[in-house]
Amino acid sequence: MSGLFLLCGCKGDRGVQTFNILDEGPVFRVTLQATVKNDDRFSVYYTTDGSTNFSKNAPIWTKVNGSANSQRITFSLPENLIPSQLRIDLGHNAQQGPIHLEKVRLSYKTKAIEFPGTLIFSYFRPDVKKTKIDATNGWVTGIVTDGKRQAPSLYPKEAPLRDEIDRLTQ
Numbered sequence: 001m002s003g004l005f006l007l008c009g010c011k012g013d014r015g016v017q018t019f020n021i022l023d024e025g026p027v028f029r030v031t032l033q034a035t036v037k038n039d040d041r042f043s044v045y046y047t048t049d050g051s052t053n054f055s056k057n058a059p060i061w062t063k064v065n066g067s068a069n070s071q072r073i074t075f076s077l078p079e080n081l082i083p084s085q086l087r088i089d090l091g092h093n094a095q096q097g098p099i100h101l102e103k104v105r106l107s108y109k110t111k112a113i114e115f116p117g118t119l120i121f122s123y124f125r126p127d128v129k130k131t132k133i134d135a136t137n138g139w140v141t142g143i144v145t146d147g148k149r150q151a152p153s154l155y156p157k158e159a160p161l162r163d164e165i166d167r168l169t170q
Contacts, residue, residue: 016164017114021107026080028169029107032073032088035100038066040091044075044082052158054087064091070102082108082169084162088124089153090131090140096149098141106168113168123161124154 030044043061045054062077077083086106092098104124105115115123121135130150132141142149156162 001072016119017071018111019064020110021112023110024107026109026137027113028077029081029105030075030077030086030088031105031107033070033102033105034073034075034090035068035070036064036096036103037068038093038096040064040066040093040096042091043089044077045087045089046077046081046145047085047109048081048083048164050084052085052087052156054085059089063111070100075109081166085156086165087153087155089151091142092151096142098139099152101138101140107163108169123157123164124140125157127153127155135138 032042040059040063042064043059045059046057047054048057060077062073062075064071064073078142088104090101101120103114104120105112107113117138118135120138121133126133126140130143131152131154132143133139134141140152140154142152144150
């Protein structure tokens with residue numbers, strides 16, 4: 001199956017939206033809802049040991065087609081792998097403008113959790129050397145250093161993200 005199907009939803013006590021979905025098997029997915037104006041490649045890095053040392057595992061890459069419309073960008077981790085931490089890299093295209101990040105969804109088997117709008121930044125923080133964010137409006141921009149656009153990335157806020165991943169996968 002390539003899409004997630006919503007059966008019912010409710011809003012959690014932290015403002016995080018939780019959903020029951022059709023069982024998609026033992027594949028952990030990260031889905032972004034974003035507007036990306038130019039073609040690009042995004043990636044998700046993960047760890048399984050609780051650390052934020054993202055160099056231990058190869059990232060999951062996906063091609064993103066530029067569009068003026070919001071789109072879903074989905075990353076599927078290897079089967080039966082449950083991450084402990086996640087990092088989201090939002091493109092390497094030097095011509096990419098600001099990216100409007102509307103929500104982040106994590107899903108596993110029959111559950112999904114969404115971080116809409118400003119809640120994204122309760123679970124992820126920008127790499128301040130490469131990334132500028134407007135958390136209120138959901139804009140993520142690569143910082144220009146020495147005339148070169150840096151690839152923006154969002155690192156986990158370790159404890160809150162780990163707690164949500166644990167809640168999702170239990």
